[in-house]
Amino acid sequence: MATSTLLFPTTPSSSLSSTPHSPPFPISANPRRLRQAPSSAAAAFRFLRPREAVRAKSDLLSLISDQERGLRTQRDPSKRAEIVVAIEALAAAAKGSVTTGPPLSATWRMLWTTEKEQLFIIKNAPFFGTEAGDVLQVIDVEKGTLNNVITFPPSGVFFVRSSIEAEPPQRINFKFTSAVLRGSNWEIPLPPFGKGWFESVYLDEDIRVVKDIRGDYLVVDRAPYSWKE
Known part of the structure; x- marks a missing residue:
């Protein structure tokens, strides 16, 4: 994640189109509504276009709901294309929003990636x-840190530490500093291996949508817990 979509950066890619796209299938008469953002996050959300964002967010979450975090999407190019259209529509609805501030700090859990x-x-x-558990991005904007984490329950974990630097309105530059493979009573340090950037093209109180240096996509939600080393 940033092991995530961000562990293996190579070359930059172009930015997302800012032109809204039509949704890939009819919209429910009662789309899922965004909860009111907390006051501390108001600045990050003030540029959102509520109607467009609600519709695009509903489309995106519906499209990825049965994709096994992206495993099924790898075998279905048409589904991937539909999901990317929904991502671009959501990014267009959030054009101009700042996503590099305090609301970015959280334990983010992967829902889908390419x-x-x-x-x-x-x-x-x-x-x-073993079996892969939650895949996480743990970001602390104030401290300038990012941990990319893959858990292997009950006690295994692989994580990569990074330093980060914000480049508003939406880009985060990162540099890997160390990596660790850890079990219940052992730990293997690994060397750092890269740097790059990602852009949070959409962020609200529920989810965040990311495009990275390689053109990969990531959709995460706010985990119901805080991961600690």
Whole structure:
């Protein structure tokens, strides 16, 4: 995640289109509504276009709901294209919003991604006698830190520490500083291996949508817990 979509950056790609797209299928008469953002996050959300954002968010969450965090999408190019259209519509609804401030600080849990290396780990973990649990991005804007985490319940974890620097309105530059593979009573340090950037093209009190340096996409929600080393 940023092991996530961000562990293996290569070359930059172009920004998302700012032109809204039509949704890929009819919208429910009662789309899921955004809860009122907390006052501390008001500045981050003030540019959102509420109607467009609600519709695009509902479309996106519906499209990824059965995709097994992206494993099924790898085998279905047409579904991937539909999801990208929904992401671009959501990004267009959030154009001009600042997503690099305090509301970015959270433990974010992966819902869906196109990042191949991460999906490879999720898919093949059973061959190593384990199973991938939550995949996380843990961001602290004030401290300038990012941890990319893959958990292997009950006690295994692989995480990569990074330093980050905000480049408003939506870009975060990061540099990996160290990595650790840890079990219940052992730990293997690994060398850092890269740097890059990602853009949170949409952020609200529920979810965040990311495009990274390689053109990969990531959709995360706010985890109901805070991950700590």
